[in-house]
Structure formats: structure tokens, C-alpha cells
Amino acid sequence: MxxxxxxxxxxxxxxxxxxxxxxxxxxxxxxxxxxxxxxxxxxxxxxxxxxxxxxxxxxxxxxxxxxxxxxxxxxxxxxxxxxxxxxxxxxxxxxKKEIITMHSPAIQPGQARAPEVSAQTLKKWLDRGQDDNGRPVVMLDTRNGFEIDVGTFADALDYRLTKFSEFPATIEAHREDFTGKTVVSFCTGGIRCEKAALHMQNIGIESVYQLDGGILKYFEEVGGAHYNGDCFVFDQRTALNPELKPTAMLQCFGCRAVLTPEDQRSPYYVPGEHCAHCYSRQAAA
Structure with missing residues (x-):
């Protein structure tokens, strides 16, 4: 209940x-x-x-x-x-100095925002593979790599960020990925992709949108269409499925890795202490 x-x-x-x-x-x-x-x-x-x-x-x-x-x-x-x-x-x-850390003082979403796209409109674009102007749509995941491993949109760009402050330099190194396309940035609840879209717009990348409300609002309004897996969340639930219900995944107390039910059956997994990933990293060190 x-x-x-x-x-x-x-x-x-x-x-x-x-x-x-x-x-x-x-x-x-x-x-x-x-x-x-x-x-x-x-x-x-x-x-x-x-x-x-x-x-x-x-x-x-x-x-x-x-x-x-x-x-x-x-x-x-x-x-x-x-x-x-x-x-x-x-x-x-x-x-805090920022409610989401980017280290880019010029980005001030409280004064200006990049355009947003609703969940319903995004689903329509992804259904047909292009936006309303006929441009191909590319999904850009602005989350950290370990979050993306739990689930993301099909064919989304994943630059393996380890922290959001890496985003500006990473985008500069991959500008060619967005040429001639409509870019939709997304994250868990909207905060990171809002800053991300505004930054991309400010550096001259054309046709940039942010997913209104992020993955969680997308799940709420259209379900899991075009999305593979679950959505990582930063609390003890660890991940939510497209029905916005907690999954069986857990997060290791020691190394913070996300653990599947199979990972939790490992003899190396001790709740509140360590998991098999902890041992693998120690062995590789």
C-alpha cells in the first residue's frame, strides 16, 4: 500500500x-x-x-x-x-552557490530560457523521427554515466559525464553531432537539461529544446515510449519505472554502483557495506 x-x-x-x-x-x-x-x-x-x-x-x-x-x-x-x-x-x-552546479555564470535561466518541448510533442517527434519542421531529432542525455546505465531514451547521446560541470567543455568538443538536427536535452526532472539547453543556445547551436519536466514528467504523461529501462533517482528508491513505481534496484553503500537483483545475489554484496563492483575496483587499482 x-x-x-x-x-x-x-x-x-x-x-x-x-x-x-x-x-x-x-x-x-x-x-x-x-x-x-x-x-x-x-x-x-x-x-x-x-x-x-x-x-x-x-x-x-x-x-x-x-x-x-x-x-x-x-x-x-x-x-x-x-x-x-x-x-x-x-x-x-x-x-549553495548554484542549485545545479555548472560553473558557468553567464547561464542564468531565471532571466532567459531555451525553448521547451512537452512530453506529448516529443513523443510525436520520436514516433516519426523528425520535428514539425522536418529536422531529424537527436536526444541528448545530460545526466551522469551511472544514471544513464539504468535507463535512457533510445539512441540518446551519452558523453559519459561524471559531473554536470563537465557539460560545457564536452559539448564544445562534440558540436558536429548537432549540425542540421533538432537537439532535445533531457535529465531526471528538468533542472540540468534547462541549463544545458540554454548553454547550447548561447554558444550558437541551432534548434535546441529542453524536455519540459524531464524524464519523470515524460513518464507521467506518456509512459515509457521510446525509453529503454528505468530512471535513476537520488533517494533510497534508486530507480523508478515508467509507471513511476520503485524497481528492485538498489545502490551500493560503498561504491554507489546501481545494483540489479542479480548483483544483489552476489556473495560479495553486503547491504550497507560493499558489493562485487567494490571488489572489482579494488582488484583493478
Whole structure:
């Protein structure tokens, strides 16, 4: 029986005093019994929290209506999924320089955005292999390599990033991959692909879109069409399938590798300690 509501949301906007929001947000989350992580930075807010249905509804209403936020979160859009148990161990509200680190100060999504494409429109493009203007469509995965290994769109470009700050240099080295094509950047929930699309647009790559709401919203609105596998998430659920339900995958406490059910049957797997991948890496060192 599913009893926990998982909320994910972000918004780029100018937040002049992030520290003034930190204590009241933490207090409200504690009052409602929510757990998760909320990031506050001069460029906006990024949150992943989970709790009861009543707590989730009360929190979203508070963010949108409390005078503390001066109306800046009225249009904050939340993605929801359900789970049988709480996927977070504790509640954190952190101050950061960026809500998603790219190290590119010129990229300010709160002031300008690249065009977005809805899940329904993207599916239509992928069904026929071209966009509405007849240009071939290429999907660009902006996530880290280990996330992509859990699942991604068919034939998506995967540059094996280990962190998002590698994205600008990687794209510069592969500009020819996008010539004459429509590029759709995507990620888990939309935050990375929003910055990615804006960066590509700013350096002169033509016909760039971001997938509105990322993979999770795509799953919610059109299911798993053109997508292979599951979607990695940064909580104890590890991965969600196209029905937005947790899978049997786990993540190793030691090396953070994503473990399939077969991996979990290995004699080297000890929950909370290590797995076969840990031993392989030690042997190769």
C-alpha cells in the first residue's frame, strides 16, 4: 500500500537572500514531518521531499501562499510519485552557490530560457523521427554515466559525464553531432537539461529544446515510449519505472554502483557495506 508522497520541484529565479528562507523552511518541514533535501541559491530553489498526503499538500500550499516568499513560488510546479515507505533518512535545507552546479555564470535561466518541448510533442517527434519542421531529432542525455546505465531514451547521446560541470567543455568538443538536427536535452526532472539547453543556445547551436519536466514528467504523461529501462533517482528508491513505481534496484553503500537483483545475489554484496563492483575496483587499482 502506497502511503508516502514524493515531491520534486525546482525554479530558477533571483533569490536575493537565500539564508533568510533556510530556517523557516526547515521549521515548516519538521512541523509537517517531511524528509528530503532542499537547496537554496541566488539562482533559485531545488527540492526533493517526501511525507504523508496531508503533509505534502500543506507544504505545497505554504510555499505558494506564505508572505515569506513574496509570491515568487506561486507557479512552482511539483512532480509527484508514490512509495510504500519514506525514501529519505533526514531533512536537509542547504545553501549553495548554484542549485545545479555548472560553473558557468553567464547561464542564468531565471532571466532567459531555451525553448521547451512537452512530453506529448516529443513523443510525436520520436514516433516519426523528425520535428514539425522536418529536422531529424537527436536526444541528448545530460545526466551522469551511472544514471544513464539504468535507463535512457533510445539512441540518446551519452558523453559519459561524471559531473554536470563537465557539460560545457564536452559539448564544445562534440558540436558536429548537432549540425542540421533538432537537439532535445533531457535529465531526471528538468533542472540540468534547462541549463544545458540554454548553454547550447548561447554558444550558437541551432534548434535546441529542453524536455519540459524531464524524464519523470515524460513518464507521467506518456509512459515509457521510446525509453529503454528505468530512471535513476537520488533517494533510497534508486530507480523508478515508467509507471513511476520503485524497481528492485538498489545502490551500493560503498561504491554507489546501481545494483540489479542479480548483483544483489552476489556473495560479495553486503547491504550497507560493499558489493562485487567494490571488489572489482579494488582488484583493478
Amino acid at each position: 502506497t502511503s508516502i508522497v514524493n515531491l520534486a520541484a525546482y525554479r530558477f529565479f533571483t533569490l536575493n537572500a537565500p539564508a533568510e528562507w533556510r530556517t523557516p523552511i526547515r521549521a515548516r518541514c519538521d512541523e509537517l514531518g517531511l524528509r528530503g533535501t532542499i537547496l537554496l541559491a541566488p539562482e533559485g530553489i531545488n527540492l526533493f521531499v517526501a511525507g504523508t498526503r496531508a503533509a505534502a499538500d500543506a507544504f505545497t500550499h505554504w510555499l505558494r501562499t506564505d508572505p515569506l516568499f513574496a509570491g515568487q513560488l506561486v507557479d512552482l510546479q511539483f512532480k509527484e510519485s508514490l512509495s510504500a515507505k519514506q525514501p529519505f533518512r533526514r531533512m536537509l535545507v542547504r545553501l
